[in-house]
Amino acid sequence: MPGDKDIIISEGVKKWFGDFQALKGVDLRVKEGEVVVIIGPSGSGKSTFIRCINRLEVHQEGRIVVDDVELTNDLRNIEKIRSDVGMVFQQFNLFPHLTVMQNITLAPIWVRKHTRADAEATAMALLERVGIPEQAEKFPGQLSGGQQQRVAIARSLAMEPRIMLFDEPTSALDPEMIKEVLDVMKELAQSGMTMLVVTHEMGFAKEVADRVLFFDYGAIVEAGTPEHFFTSPEHDRTKLFLSQIL
Amino acid sequence: MTQTAAPKAAHERPPFWRDATVLKWAAQIAVLLGLVFVAVIAARSAARNLEAQGLTFSWRFLSDPPGIQLSEGFATLPDSGLEAILVGVVNMLRVTASGVVAATILGVVIGIARLSSNWLVNKSSTVYVETIRNIPLLLQIVFWAAVFVSFPSLESEGSGPIEGWLYATNKGLSIPWFFPREAFWQWAVFLLAGAIAARFVFRWRIKVLEETGHDAHAVGYSLAAFLAFAFVGWFAHPLAGAIGWIFGGLAWLFGSIPVLLMQIVLAALAVGLAAWWIKRFLDSLRSPAGLARLTDDDIFRMGLAGAMGLVAAVVFFLVPGITEGINLGLERLFEFWDTKFDFLRTGTVLEFGRPTVETPGRFAGFGLTGMTMSGPFFGVWMGVTLYTAAFIAEIVRGGILAVAKGQTEAGLALGLKRGQLLRMIVLPQAFRIILPPMGNQYLNLAKNTSLGIAVGYAEVVAVGQTLFNQTGATIQVILIWMGFYLLVSLILSAIVNWYNRRVALVER
Numbered sequence: 001m002p003g004d005k006d007i008i009i010s011e012g013v014k015k016w017f018g019d020f021q022a023l024k025g026v027d028l029r030v031k032e033g034e035v036v037v038i039i040g041p042s043g044s045g046k047s048t049f050i051r052c053i054n055r056l057e058v059h060q061e062g063r064i065v066v067d068d069v070e071l072t073n074d075l076r077n078i079e080k081i082r083s084d085v086g087m088v089f090q091q092f093n094l095f096p097h098l099t100v101m102q103n104i105t106l107a108p109i110w111v112r113k114h115t116r117a118d119a120e121a122t123a124m125a126l127l128e129r130v131g132i133p134e135q136a137e138k139f140p141g142q143l144s145g146g147q148q149q150r151v152a153i154a155r156s157l158a159m160e161p162r163i164m165l166f167d168e169p170t171s172a173l174d175p176e177m178i179k180e181v182l183d184v185m186k187e188l189a190q191s192g193m194t195m196l197v198v199t200h201e202m203g204f205a206k207e208v209a210d211r212v213l214f215f216d217y218g219a220i221v222e223a224g225t226p227e228h229f230f231t232s233p234e235h236d237r238t239k240l241f242l243s244q245i246l
Numbered sequence: 247m248t249q250t251a252a253p254k255a256a257h258e259r260p261p262f263w264r265d266a267t268v269l270k271w272a273a274q275i276a277v278l279l280g281l282v283f284v285a286v287i288a289a290r291s292a293a294r295n296l297e298a299q300g301l302t303f304s305w306r307f308l309s310d311p312p313g314i315q316l317s318e319g320f321a322t323l324p325d326s327g328l329e330a331i332l333v334g335v336v337n338m339l340r341v342t343a344s345g346v347v348a349a350t351i352l353g354v355v356i357g358i359a360r361l362s363s364n365w366l367v368n369k370s371s372t373v374y375v376e377t378i379r380n381i382p383l384l385l386q387i388v389f390w391a392a393v394f395v396s397f398p399s400l401e402s403e404g405s406g407p408i409e410g411w412l413y414a415t416n417k418g419l420s421i422p423w424f425f426p427r428e429a430f431w432q433w434a435v436f437l438l439a440g441a442i443a444a445r446f447v448f449r450w451r452i453k454v455l456e457e458t459g460h461d462a463h464a465v466g467y468s469l470a471a472f473l474a475f476a477f478v479g480w481f482a483h484p485l486a487g488a489i490g491w492i493f494g495g496l497a498w499l500f501g502s503i504p505v506l507l508m509q510i511v512l513a514a515l516a517v518g519l520a521a522w523w524i525k526r527f528l529d530s531l532r533s534p535a536g537l538a539r540l541t542d543d544d545i546f547r548m549g550l551a552g553a554m555g556l557v558a559a560v561v562f563f564l565v566p567g568i569t570e571g572i573n574l575g576l577e578r579l580f581e582f583w584d585t586k587f588d589f590l591r592t593g594t595v596l597e598f599g600r601p602t603v604e605t606p607g608r609f610a611g612f613g614l615t616g617m618t619m620s621g622p623f624f625g626v627w628m629g630v631t632l633y634t635a636a637f638i639a640e641i642v643r644g645g646i647l648a649v650a651k652g653q654t655e656a657g658l659a660l661g662l663k664r665g666q667l668l669r670m671i672v673l674p675q676a677f678r679i680i681l682p683p684m685g686n687q688y689l690n691l692a693k694n695t696s697l698g699i700a701v702g703y704a705e706v707v708a709v710g711q712t713l714f715n716q717t718g719a720t721i722q723v724i725l726i727w728m729g730f731y732l733l734v735s736l737i738l739s740a741i742v743n744w745y746n747r748r749v750a751l752v753e754r
Binding site for chain 2: 054056079082083085086087089091093094095096097106107110111115116117138139141142152155156159
């Protein structure tokens, strides 16, 4: 259950790509341990927003504070936040030239300065947790999409992050593999991880989310509990969107 | 369970004029025969023309004194045509090897610089690439050779920035150098052993690192092992002279083995090689379940390999000259190496030489002098290095850009620093993309050194041309050129292919 502390604070975040304004002032406070699901049509800025949180995109106006550290041009702050915030991508982005084990242990060894033995023990435990310990010595190209995404989750968890960002984690998967990834994410949510999830999986949102946000045209149109959201949405745009996908 | 009849048509052979396998192999054999036919026609017409001009096709010029002087090389007054060509070959390989190293370093640096977000670095490397690769290489080589000529002239007294140590003159750039002496190769045995030991030490320390997690100083340890061998070898090298016995024995063996016995050995080798290839081929088709069904293609291929082995074996018996030549060559080779080793022979390993001016305008050519880089060498080397580096820069830039953006993002999201990201994620992946076109650039560089003829650099084309002007052996020299460049190209591409396979990504 969510704690009291605001671990992510976003105030009036604006972002332009050239002339196109992708974010038009996003205000959001996420409590520690909260699971926030972001939905919305494509091009609505939801991915851009979560990519701003670990500064894969740079916001031009407004303020983002993650775990009491403000995201500015200070490289030390950026590095601190990136190593505390895990991210899972739509395209997995595993390193194809490294084995599963090397993928997971790379950052703990080089960023956290753990010994190889420690990092490998942690990695094995995480692979057990995501259910594929037998794949440790394989290369990403030898795994199925669902397995790759689970490795990607394990790779992020190996850094012991306080927050996990998921950018459409199941959109590139075959239907029969979506469940295995969602199961891992559910288990993670129940363990008390703070999660920001951009997804089109409404079942996941209903079951796991503490709060659902609806993004459109670069701003949060509506926010609320899943119950409120899926039974009595207020805004017309939300209703229209839900009627199209449900 | 329902029994379905096997589709019959699939197992029936089509008539041979519609059989894809038969047609494919027939086409290959036809092309081969066509090529042989053209070659025979060309050879006969060449022979007729030579005869009409009163020339004879002979390889005697290789052993005759050529009566030419070369501008640089290990023998500037060669005793035989063969030696002259070897001087050219060594000169060509010298400028190729140093050019490949320099062009790679420069090209990688400029390629990365072109991706820099620093405006000045980015633009200046762009200007470099766009300028250099749009100027013909020949002009660049001539330009750099001309730059060299504008250096101060070499006088006996007071030339060079540092008298007796460093000269930068129009006759060459000369620096002090080490020269291997009579005991050098005995010491080299220790260096080789040291390198092997260093490899084992390195692996051992890496294992320690992985087991304990503490830094095990793998590089330091292996370097220390190598230096220890080098140090001990400096004094103990007379012991390594015992290797001479092996070379002596081998020289005696090839000198006294009857030709017939050697023919049998060589024929057995040819047949054995074919058999080994066929076995390996079959193994590659074997899965845990058993041997895969052989296609007609596979059978043709194995048949061809077997036939080639047999033909080679028969040729060894029909032409004893080949075997005699191999025997003689190996005997000479091992005799040569035998002279470099002598058990308990003491002597100097290395000696230090300083540049010496023999007469005004001329460096001492032999003995303990410095190492001199000549103007023509400088011209060719600068030309091919700068030119090839521009192309390598583009290949490196393309390779880095081809690594998916998501890889960088994933690395950054994990908290890796820019340098770590480049070193551990981007470059290893870019390298796989870069490698094949890079091999092409190395081949180009090797072939472009032949432009050295324009500035009088004594590489294999220049030497060959001088040689056929003297002896009239035009066709023979052209054949040697073709054979040589083919050999260099094949070796280079074999290395690149081998490495490419080694670093290929593992997928399903």
